[in-house]
Amino acid sequence: MLRSITMRIYVDEQHQILDKDTEERYMAIAALFVSEDEYKQTVNDLLRLRCLKEDHDGWHWDYANCPSSDSCKDVWHKLNNKELHFQTLHQTSSHPAKEISKKWLRYVLERNKHNKAIRFNILYVNLTNLHIQKFGKTGWHENAYNRFFRTNLKYALKKFFLNNGFNKVIVSKVVHDNSTGLAIHKYFPENNLRKLEIEIKNEIKNGRDKDLEIHPKRIQFLDSDHKKASDSEDRYDCQFLQLVDLILGAATQNIFYTSNDKFKKELAWILRDLIGRLITNPDNPHSSFHYHRKQNISFFPSKKLEKAEQIFIDLNDSVRIEKDKDLFYRVEKLKLPPSSHPDQITLERWLK
Structure with missing residues (x-):
């Protein structure tokens, strides 16, 4: 039986992550893969979680059109309508921002529980092990990112789909969190998707009845703050950019213990058991x-x-792994200590 899937891809990055034990520096690329069949339900779920009322009839961008406006207040609605960004969330953040971000990460676990996991791939690039000169004297970060961006997407498209029971994969949209350097890069906005499609097609050409189509000609850059979006679809896409940002932030906090902020640790602990198993x-x-x-x-x-x-x-070509499969590696343990709080939700308890 031939199986096909059409999807949207949402990408975020994190710069200059420091491993305080080894003094190695990393950059991270996280990609979220959302099928068109899942897209509307997932974004509706995320929007519903923005309302902190226990019983409500859904969410609307504007307070005047909110189904729960009779029992809500304009100031509350505005607080619930903020951008969620791991780096700016901290112990003194507003109560709604903290509660909504926790609800979103618990939603990720709920999807895992029901065997409907939200697909994501995170690649940490060890900058200390790279010769920066290889990427040019100027714009080295964008040049390096240009290559590893495709590495991330290629691995996931093959591992999650083409080598996992799907005969045809169609990418309908690729959205990247706004980055001026990448948006004006010589190769990144246009060449990447074309080259990615060519590379994968060449690698699967001997596979029976397998095909990949990448429809967009350019990567769309979008500010993850949905209040800056020009239309409703962009607002929806912003929710996924915020979600992949939270997932990446929680993973980095667990793996590298980058912050001692109480709330950042609380957020990271929600995904701790899942992240631990993904690396071990x-x-x-x-x-x-x-x-x-x-x-x-x-x-x-x-x-x-x-x-x-x-x-x-x-510089404009992809990372090529020909013989040495050990160039990709896993870390042995999470640096963030486990929670000692008796009420902290772990994945084992969440799945019961």
């Missing part, structure tokens, strides 16, 4: 967390660049 036992098909071939976290490269064989071709 990523290929477990029997996990009750149902993440196998749906969620992934990896690191690159495992050794200094000069020790890796023929990885780079030229």
Whole structure:
């Protein structure tokens, strides 16, 4: 039976992550893969979670049109309508921002519980192990990101879909959190998707009845703050950019323990058990967390660049892993200590 899937991809990044133990620096690329069949229901679920009333009839952008306006207040509605961004969330953030962000991450776990995991792939690039000169004297970050962006998407499109029972994959949209450097990069906005499609087609050309189509010609850059969006679809897409930002932030906090802020730790602890299993036992098909071939976290490269064989071709080409499969690696444990709070929700308790 031939199976096809059409999806949207949402991408966020994180710069200059410091491993305080090793003094190694990383950048992270996180991609969220949302099928068109799941898109509307997922965004409606996220919007409903913005309302903190226990019983309500849904969410609307404007207070005047809110179904719960009779028991709500304009000031409350505005507080619920804020952008969610892991880096700016902290212990002194507003109560609604903290509660909504927690509800969103618990929603991610709920989807895992019901074997409907939200697909994501996170790649941490070890900048300390790279020769920055290889990426040019100026704009090295954008040049490096240009390559590893495709590495992330290529892995997920093959692992989650083309090598996981789907014969045809159609990408209908690729949305990236707004970044001026990437938006004006010589290659990034246009060349990446074309090259990604060519590379994957070449790799699957011997596969029977397998195909990939990437419809957009350009990557769409969008400010993740939905209040700045020009239309309703962009507002919906902003919710997914905020969601992938929260997932990436929680993963980084768990793996590297980047902040001692009480609320950042509380947010990270919600996903702690899931993140732990993704880095220690990523290929477990029997996990009750149902993440196998749906969620992934990896690191690159495992050794200094000069020790890796023929990885780079030229600045506008992709990362090429030819012989050394060990260039991708996993970390052994999470640096964030486990919660000692008796009321902290762990995934095991959440799934009961």
